[in-house]
Amino acid sequence: MFWHVFVYRLKCLVRDRELVFWTLIFSILLGTLFYVAFGHLTAESARFQPIKVAVVNNEAYNQDPALQAVLKELSSAGANQMLDLLVVDDKEAEELLEEGAVSGIITAGELPRLTVKEPGIYQSILKMILDEYIQTTKTITNIVSRNPQVSGELFENLQSQNGYRRDYTEQISFSDAMPDMVLGYFYALLAMACMYSGFCGLRNAFDIQADLSDKGARRSVAPTHKMVVVLADSAAALAISFSEVLILLGYLAFVLGVNFGNQVGYVLLTCLAGSVAGVSFGTFIGTSVRGSEGVKTGLLIGSTMAMSFLAGLMWIDMKHVVALKAPWLVYINPATLVADAFYSLYIFDTHRRFFINIGMLCVISAVFCGLSFVRLRREKYASI
C-alpha cells in the first residue's frame, strides 16, 4: 500500500503546475538573472591591471632623472609591473584623463603633482607611488644632514639593484579557495530552493486533513493506516523536492559554472538535508497553523523569504552581519544553515562547521516533524 500511495502522491505533486513553477522554475529563473546581472564579477575579473597613467613631457620631467628612473622601473614589463606609462604633452594628457583612458596625470616639478578625475583605488596607488618618491627624498636628506659620513654608503646602496626597496610581505592562505562574494548569492538561492520544498509539505498537509480539503476528507475515511499515508506522502514530497534541488544544482554548476568545490558527496548531503528541512517546515505550517489556505501559503512564502533574506539572498552581507550581531539566529535559520554548509564546503579545509550546520538542520527537521506528528495523530472531527 505504501508504494501505491507513494506513486499516486508523486503524480499529484508533479502535475501541480503552480507548485513546480515556484519550487523549480522560479529558482532557475532567479539563478539566471543573478548570473546575467553579476555572474561576470568573479575574483578573477577584479584582478589588478597595470595602472594607465599619463606623464606630462615638460622640462621639469626631462631634468628629473630620479623620477624618470622610478617610473621606468614601475612600468617595466613583468609580473611586478604596476604602471602603464604614456609620456605626452599636457593637453593630450588632459584629454586622455577626460576620456577615462588614464587614471591620472603626473606632472613633474619641485614636488611631483597628481591630477585625477575622481577618487578611487588606482588613483590612491598612484598617489602612494609619488608619496614614496618624495618621502624617500626627505628621508635621505634627513639622514645625510644627521650623519654626513654615511652618505657614500647610502647612495651606493640606493643605486644598487633593488636598492632600499624590499618586499616584506609574504602571501599565505588559510585554504585553496578563492574568496568570491558572488558565490554567496548562488548558495543563498539554493537555500531558498530548499526552503521552497515547504510548498510540497504544505500541499501534503492540505490533502491529509479532513477539515482542510475534500481530498483530505476522502483520504481520512480510507482504510489505509494514516501513518502509512503520512510516510508515503512525505517520501513523495521529499523525492520531488530533492530532485528539483538537484536539477537546480546541476543547472548552477554545469550551465552557469558556479563553483561548489569538489566534495560532491557532501554537496548532495547538504541538498538532501535542506530538502528535508524544507518539507518538514511546510508540513509544520500546514498542520500547526490555523487559518485558510491563503493564510498558510502567505505565511510560508513570507517566512521563507525572511529566512532567505537573512541568509543573504537579497544582500549578501546580511548573512555576515547576522553572524556578527546575532550568532544564535544563524543556528535556528534553516536557510542560513544550508547556505553556510555550501560556503564551509567551499572555503574551509576542515568539516567541523559543515557538520555543525548539517546537525542543526537535522535537529530543526526533527522538531518540525515531531510537532506535525503531535498535531496529526488521532485527529477526530465532530463536524467538517
Add this chain to the structure above:
Amino acid sequence: MQVFKAYFKVMRGAVATLSINLCVFLALAVLFSFIAPQVQPVGFEPSRIPVAIINRDKEGEVSQGLAEYMEKVCKVIECPDDPEKLQDALFHGQVKYVAIIPPGFSDAFLSGEDCVIQKVIVPGSAEGYYVDIIINRFLDTLDLYRMYGGVGEEDSLPRLIASAMEDLAVETPVTIIGETVISEEYRPGYYYYFLYCAYALLALITMGVSTIMISFNEPDLYMRNSCSPLSKRRMNRQLAAGHTTFALGCWAVLMIGSLVMHGRNLSETGVLGLYSLNTLAFTFVCAAIGLVIGAFVRSTSAQSGVVNVVALGLCFLGGVFVPQSIMSESVLAVSKFLPSYWFVKANDAIAVLRNSNPEHLHSIHNSILIQVGFAIAIFSVALFFSKEREA
C-alpha cells in the same frame, strides 16, 4: 460609475498581496537609507582599505609602530586571531587584507635578519597591492633610519620610528579636474529609495491592474458585461479611470514615503521634481505592463508567477538591484530595450546632477521621454490583444 465602483471592490480582494509588497519595499527602503553613506568628502581622499591586523608580536616596538601607521592610512577592523573568523570576514568583504605580524618580528627586523609580514588577500587584487605598498613603505623607511640614521646614543628606536612617521606624513598634492563625480559609495539615501521604487511600482501596479483585468476578462463575466446596457466605450472609460486612479494612488503613496524619510535632504538638493517625474513615467509603464499581463493570463495562480518574473527580470536586467556600472557590456546592450534601464539611467543622472547643467537635464528628460514611449508601445500591444479577443 458602476464599473469604477466595482473596480475598487475587486481591488479590495488583492489588498493583502499588495500590502505585503509595499511592506517589503518600505522595510528595504528603511534598511538601505540607514546603510547609505552620508556625505562624500570634499577633495581627494585616498582609499582607506579595511584591514585586519593580527599582531602576534605585541611587545615589539616596530610592530606597534607599523600597526599605528596602518591605523592612520587604512580602516583597521578589529578581528579575533581565529582563521575561521578571518576567512569569513575576507569572503564577505568586511576586510580586504589580513596582515599577520609574526612573534619576534621586531627583533628580527632590528637585527637585519629576514623577516616577513604574512598576508591573506584575494590574490592579485588592487587592494592587496595598495596595502603592500603601505607596509613596505613604513618598513623600508624605518630600515634606512636603522642602517644609516641610528648612530649614537640619542637615536633610540622610538626616535627612529618618530622620524619615519614624520617623513611618511609628507604627501603629494592631488588636483581633481572636471565636475565633481559622486562615486557610487557616496550616493545619498534617497537615491536608493527612488531606485527601489521601480520594484515597488512594478510589483504593486502590475499586480493590481492585472487582478482587475483577469476578473473583468473572466468569460462569463465578460459575456454578461457585453450584453449590459452600458456601452463598451463607457465601460472602458471607467476601467481606464480606475487604472489611472489606482496607479497614481500607488505613486502618491511612494512619493509621500520619500518625503517622510528624506524630505529634508530632497528639499535641500531640489531634485524632488525630477525624481517625481521619472517615477511618474515609470508608473505609466507599469500600468501598461499590468494591462498586457491581464490580457494574457487567465488564472490568479499563474498571475503571481508572471508578475514576479516580470518584476524581478526587469529590475535585475535594468540595473535596479545591481548597478549598471558593474553590468557587462553585452547585458547592457540588451537592457537598453527595457524601460527599467531608462528609469535607472535617469535615476543615476539625477543623483549626480549639479547646478542644473542643461546637458545633463536634457539627457534626463530624454530618458523620461523614452519611458513614456515604452508605456505607449506596451499599451498599444495590450489594446491589440484585447481587440483580438473581441474578434
